Structures are given as structure tokens and as C-alpha cells.
Amino acid sequence: MRRDELLDAAECLLEDQGSQGLTLAAVAERAGVSKGGLLYHFAHKEALIKAMIERLIGEFDAMIEAQRESTYTRAYLKATFEAIESGRLRRWAVVTGAAGDPELLAPLREAMARWHRHGLDDEPDPRTSQIVRLACEGVWEVATHCPAIVDYAAVRQGLLALL
Template identity: 85%
Template sequence: MRRDELLDAAEALLQDQGAQALTLAAVAERAGVSKGGLLYHFSTKEALVKGMIERLIADFDALIEAQGESTYTRSYVAATFEAVETGRLRRWAVVTGAAGDPALLAPLREAMARWMRQGLDDEPDPPASQIVRLACEGVWEVATHCSAIVDFAAVRARLLALL
């Protein structure tokens, strides 16, 4: 079994049953592998959560890179809305909710700092770019809890207009 399939099983378990259900035995059962097969890739629950967080960061980095916009902030906006519109947002909510230990979220905090700083000096209006990036974080938060109240297309258009 591949590492990503184990991470998928862990995320699905989190989404369906919550953080309290995340055990190595439950993930192995969900993935259809022996506990030993899971332990080969993830020796502890913390290693599993760390793996999910690392994958989130890599996925969002790749999503930003794939946008091909004229500035980093435009790519960041496009990646944010693509993640919201395709349901990738749910993955973030369940994984970060499962971390429990603030130390496990350190890589995510470091990635967030990088995403907020990256390319700012190359932007036509760095303060506006920073405001737009921060607003995207608000989009993530609202979309996680009550997405029906937001017209995402209108918000996206307005954020891009600020740039």
C-alpha cells in the first residue's frame, strides 16, 4: 500500500468520525492493511498526522505553482479559490483539527509565514497584496464553517481588483 493511500484513509476517518477516532488500528482497518503495514510508513499517530500536514503544505504549494498567474498573490488567490471550490478545504479542516499537539502544526505555521511573505517585494503594491492574502485566509475560515453565506465568485473578483 502506498503512503498516500494511508493518508487518504486517515483523512477519510477524520472527516467521517472526528479526531477521537484517529488511531493507528482504525486507519489500518480503513485502508485495508495490517497494522504492521501502516507502521512501516508511520510508526506513531504523531507521524501520521505529521505526514498529513506535510502533504497539505506540498499540495497547496503545487496548487499555487500550477496557477501560472502574473504575480505570486494572484496565484495564491487562484489556488485558494480552487481549493475551496474543489473541496480540498475539507482536508485542511479535518487534518488541522486532528493535530492536537501544537508542535505538530509547526510546519504549517512555517508554511503560512512563507506564503504570506513570498514574492511581496515583487508585487506592484505590497500592502494590498498582503491584505488580499490575509483575506484569503478569511475565505478559508468562512468556507469551512458556513460557505453558503459567501458569493465566492464575487469575493474572488473583488480581491483580484484590489491588486
């Protein structure tokens, strides 16, 4: 449990101050622990960022599983819009922005490859399913950088209609 509180503190720092504000000392202070207490869980800043990314991937995997009623693509689509509507998308933007080292994003690249390959052969129309999944990536991008320009309910309905 303490580990999640440290990750929460780090995400809040990123959102408030950007990647320049993410220091181990600042995370420890925000979480109300000693720097040694933080170092017990995360030996260095890169370990902290990696843990934040891994937690986000795990949460999105759980969101997909919670939406599984028929096809994987429908679940992926619904999880995408849930992430946007719940504000989790903002967390993705700030955490991935903090990962200045491309190696820190390797788990995210692996997860994206898995998400985009998973179950395509089991879909009624694999090509349309792939298009919908890629459209979700575009929705994530727009929602991150210019959220007010999209009617998310209409886009969600349009993508569901394609399936």
C-alpha cells in the same frame, strides 16, 4: 503510492469520525492493511498527522505554482479558491483539527509565514497584496465553518480587482 493510500484513509476517518476516530488500528483497517503495514510507514499517530499536514502543504504549494501566470498574490488567490471549490479545504479543516499538539502544526505555521512573505517586494503594490493574502485566510475560515454565507465568485472577483 501505498503511503498516500494510508494518508487518504486517515483523512477519510477524520472526516467521518473526527479526531477521536483516528487510531492506527482504524486507519489500517480502513486502508485494508495490517497494523504492522501501517507502522512500516508511520511509527505513531503523530507521524501520521504530521505526514497529512505536510502533504496538504505540498499540494497547496503545487496549486500556487500551477496558477503562476503573473504575481505570486494572484496565484495564491486563485489557489485559495481552487482549494475551496475542489473540496480540498475540507481536508485542511479535518487534518488540522486532528493535530491537538501545537508542535504538529509547526510545519503549517512555517508554510503560512512563507506564503505570506513570498515575493511581496516584487508585487506592484505590496500592501494591497498583503491585504489580499490575509483576506484569503478569512475566506478559508468562513468556508470552513459557515460556507453558505459567502458568494465566492463575487469575493474572488473583488479581490482580483484589488490587484
